Amino acid sequence: MSRSLPALARFLPALGVMGAIFLLSHQPATDLPPLFPHFDKLAHFSIYGLLAATLVGAVPPDLRRRRPWAAAGAIVLWCLAYGIADEFHQSFIPGRSPSLADIGADTLGAIVVSLGALVFRQPSEKTGEETG
Template sequence: MSFGQRCLYLVPMLLVMGTIFFLSSQPGDTLSLPDIADLDKLLHAGIYGVLAASTLFAVQGNRWRARPRVVAVFVVLFCMLYGLSDEWHQSFVPGRTPDILDLAADTVGAAIMVLLWLRCPWCTRNPGTPGTASRQQRAG
């Protein structure tokens, strides 16, 4: 895979990150969510689940793909750190405040997506290896 092709895999992740940054840049008085309990936490978990999925897509074909558990930990930590930077960023936006529960929702959303990815047999197999062959090799 060429360098240009590898860079294209980053585009969805960068678009999601840009969307999160844009949304968190909106002043607090311009946000209007329906009055549903914990809807903001559900939205945080959802968008960070999408960030995790796009990050997993970005590392496909990478040599780390052969180690799904390492990738899983990396992706959850990456999303958590991006969530932390997003909460810090919100501290500078009028009408917005950082919230540790938002960060928790971000991390949970990313972790759920990564766990789903780990359970998906064709998502975690080594590139170029039939799905059952990689399991047979691990089994013995």
């Protein structure tokens, strides 16, 4: 039981980011401030990169070390699935509509962060002991 609590605690930041994404997506388009062109794609890239970073922290350290490609793939798939669900959710919000470009920006942010954090690390990080 004591091992389950730390594992669950590692997912709390990801749940917080997912909650923030849901709340931001739930805003009607009329409540959104006008921003420079394509800012929304940068925002999607950034917030899903943040989601991927929190999911990296949720993966057990030994798995991150032993199977970085598998961990990165699982994180990207999770972010992709959440992005698709988020776009579906937006289809019910006044003035909002689903967008494949948004899903692409979400997924790209997750790919960049998860690969950077898990696969393309410094050699000393790959062999050294990790805490967490």
